[in-house]
Amino acid sequence: MxxxxxxxxxxxxxxxxxxxxxxxxxxxxxxxxxxxxxxxxxxxxxxxxxxxxxxxxxxxxxxxxxxxxxxxxxxxxxxxxxxxxxxxxxxxxxxxxxxxxxxxxxxxxxxxxxxxxxxxxxSVIKLTDFGVQGAEANNILYLRDIEDADKLVAAMQAKKDGKAVVVGGGYIGLELSAALKINNFDVTMVYPEPWCMPRLFTAGLAAFYEGYYANKGIHIVKGTVAVTAVKLKNGNVLEADIVIVGVGGxxxxxxxxxxxxxxxxxxxxxxxxxxxxxxxxxxxxxxxxxxxxxxxxxxxxxxxxxxxxxxxxxxxxxxxxAGESVPEYDYLPYFYSRSFDISWQFYGDNVGDDVLFGDNDPTAAKPMFGSYWIKDGKVVGVFLEGGSAEENQAIAKVARAPAAGGRRRGSQEGRTRLRCQSLNFSMHTHFILWTL
Ligand SMILES: Cc1cc2nc3c(=O)[nH]c(=O)nc-3n(C[C@H](O)[C@H](O)[C@H](O)COP(=O)(O)OP(=O)(O)OC[C@H]3O[C@@H](n4cnc5c(N)ncnc54)[C@H](O)[C@@H]3O)c2cc1C
Incomplete structure (x- = not known):
């Protein structure tokens, strides 16, 4: 002991x-x-x-x-x-x-x-947790720790230029699909939701990422529950050398x-x-x-x-x-993801009404766009694709700023008008935010 x-x-x-x-x-x-x-x-x-x-x-x-x-x-x-x-x-x-x-x-x-x-x-949620037939197959992989990552690397080397099916359209599914693609795999993503990352992405945000991935040659099969890793509920069968499952933890x-x-x-x-x-x-x-x-x-x-x-x-x-105390934890949710040459950051809460800004054209040379969420007259969450460090700091500030303390939105008193000029793109007209 x-x-x-x-x-x-x-x-x-x-x-x-x-x-x-x-x-x-x-x-x-x-x-x-x-x-x-x-x-x-x-x-x-x-x-x-x-x-x-x-x-x-x-x-x-x-x-x-x-x-x-x-x-x-x-x-x-x-x-x-x-x-x-x-x-x-x-x-x-x-x-x-x-x-x-x-x-x-x-x-x-x-x-x-x-x-x-x-x-x-x-721990990762496994297909076996849903009683999926054939889910024990040894080409079905997960990713939580370095041992899992080593298995995936070994499988990618063993099946060079093969076919991969990625089950799950969350950030892990998106990052894994990109990684498999840059390893020259023929990649199909399968997820049951109407668009990728529905817990955070709005339809407008997802349209960019799905379009961007499609342009990279990734096939997307959505709105179809994968009942086995390769056989879909709609009767389709997807061939795969590697199936990698990222459906949450x-x-x-x-x-x-x-x-x-x-x-x-x-x-x-x-x-x-x-x-x-x-x-x-x-x-x-x-x-x-x-x-x-x-x-x-x-x-x-x-x-x-x-x-x-x-x-x-x-x-x-x-x-x-020491008989002392520290301030309470006061956390502003922050989350990011990177794949291919794109990366986004999100701060705050994705509740309330959402507004898409910028140009979410997936063929843009340097994509830059985002979304903000407004609740009770205040911006509570901001998502930004392609922002610089300074711009990302700016969106964090906006998401953290307290509500206007009962004052009517738009009044001048005691307010910093965060015009996000530094954000330097076409969202400018939309994205005029007021913070205290
Ligand atoms: C592949 C992957 C990519 C990710 N990418 C991002 C990202 O881009 N952005 C982001 O914000 N978040 C990301 N995350 C999430 C982030 O990594 C987790 O939120 C973070 O690791 C949580 O930290 P933790 O210490 O709670 O758990 P972990 O880092 O998972 O550590 C838990 C540890 O506990 C050990 N353990 C568990 N049970 C026992 C036991 N009974 N006995 C002994 N040891 C035990 C595990 O082996 C592990 O070492 C990612 C997660 C994964 C898996």
């Missing part, structure tokens, strides 16, 4: 950022351990569906260990040993007893702690079931990421936390929140120990 003051369960994005924050806060050698099912130190998971799959100069570890993704120091395995932080890898925790503060691994090792951070992330909470309050499929926390069990924190994908900006509980499965929630929890833990 091993005992630690702090244990981070999970060795992904949030674990890396939490470890860095612990180090900043002066954690002592031997106090902190990360226990991870994976065999490598924490890394920036988004790389797996992007640079990791490039046919040339592909990203490989140690290149993308945390915390490079946010422009920080790259924490190599040596960094952890220098700080006296124990990395307990290739170790799956199968049982958690929060009452006795004990974790048990599949190999029957036990670990005890004083403070626990649950950072177990999500589920928060990995099962070791804690019945021991901790849950909400929105995740583990319920306060604004400091402490759960209903004192001394047990849940961060990143698994946490359902109070989103101050919208005054409701949310769960967010994006890398920016993984990083920031990890830092917030560690700051809160250390402050509490």
């Amino acid at each position: 091993k005992h630690f003051t702090y244990v981070i369960l999970g060795g992904g994005v949030a674990a890396g950022y939490a470890a860095r924050e612990f180090a900043k806060q002066g954690v002592k050698p031997g106090e902190l351990a990360i226990i991870s099912k994976e065999s490598v130190a924490p890394y920036e998971r988004p790389a797996l569906s992007k640079g990791y799959l490039f046919p040339q100069n592909a990203a490989r570890l140690p290149g993308f260990h945390t915390c490079v993704g946010s422009g920080g120091e790259r924490l190599l395995p040596e960094w952890y040993s220098e700080k006296g932080i124990e990395l307990i890898l290739s170790t799956e925790i199968v049982k958690a007893d929060l009452a006795s503060k004990t974790l048990t691994s599949s190999a029957d090792a036990t670990f005890t702690y004083e403070t626990l951070l649950i950072a177990t992330g999500s 589920r928060p990995l909470t099962h070791p804690f079931k019945g021991q901790v309050a849950e909400e929105k499929g995740g583990i319920k926390t306060d604004a400091f990421f402490e759960t209903s069990v004192p001394g047990v924190y849940a961060i990143a994908d698994v946490a359902a936390f109070p989103m101050k900006l919208y005054n409701e509980m949310r769960r967010v499965e994006h890398v920016d929140h993984a990083r920031k929630s990890a830092e917030q929890a560690v700051k809160a833990i250390k402050a509490k120990e």
Whole structure:
């Protein structure tokens, strides 16, 4: 049995950022351990569906260990040993007893702690979860961790220039389709929804991406539920050397079931990421936390929140120990994706009325367009394709700006008129936003 003051369960994005924050806060050698099912130190998971799959100069570890993704120091395995932080890898925790503060691994090792951070992330939803016939076939692949990515790379090499079917039209499906295409595969995307990424994209936004992908030679079959990876409900059969499924994830909470309050499929926390069990924190994908900006509980499965929630929890833990406090987590949702030569960013909430701006012509040489969402007279969310760093900062500011405090929209008093001139394109006329 091993005992630690702090244990981070999970060795992904949030674990890396939490470890860095612990180090900043002066954690002592031997106090902190990360226990991870994976065999490598924490890394920036988004790389797996992007640079990791490039046919040339592909990203490989140690290149993308945390915390490079946010422009920080790259924490190599040596960094952890220098700080006296124990990395307990290739170790799956199968049982958690929060009452006795004990974790048990599949190999029957036990670990005890004083403070626990649950950072177990999500597991992919598999076709087998829907009872799909033939879903066990070994050319059906998923992508959550580096082992999955290595299987995909091996399959791409084994089936050079083959046919690939990508099931799912979310951002993973879109990024994977692009990666397979640049690896010279004949790619078909299949998804049941009327357009890709319906959870975020409006029909106008999706029209661009579907057109852009079609121009790249990617076939799209939509509105058709894939009942097997290759046989569609409408009777069509798609041939494939590789089938890759990206239909979403589920928060990995099962070791804690019945021991901790849950909400929105995740583990319920306060604004400091402490759960209903004192001394047990849940961060990143698994946490359902109070989103101050919208005054409701949310769960967010994006890398920016993984990083920031990890830092917030560690700051809160250390402050509490010192009898102090930190401000509540006040998060502005941020999400991005990249594929081919295009990339977009989104800030805020995609609720209310949406307005498309700019030119969403998929054949444009340098596409630049977006959408904003207005609720109760205020812009609450902004999506921008092709923005510069400065322009992306501008849209974040707009999405974060408070409502006009009861004053009528359009009055001059106390207002900055964010004309987005810097955004320098035809959306200009549409996209005149007022923020306080
Ligand atoms: C392929 C891919 C691409 C992505 N791209 C983007 C993107 O472009 N933009 C974006 O905003 N977000 C993206 N995301 C989402 C983002 O990566 C996640 O939100 C983020 O990784 C969540 O961090 P986390 O620490 O909660 O979970 P993870 O990073 O998934 O880490 C969880 C860790 O816990 C370990 N674990 C789980 N259960 C156990 C157990 N019982 N015992 C031991 N270890 C355990 C796992 O093995 C893993 O190491 C992407 C995700 C994937 C999979």
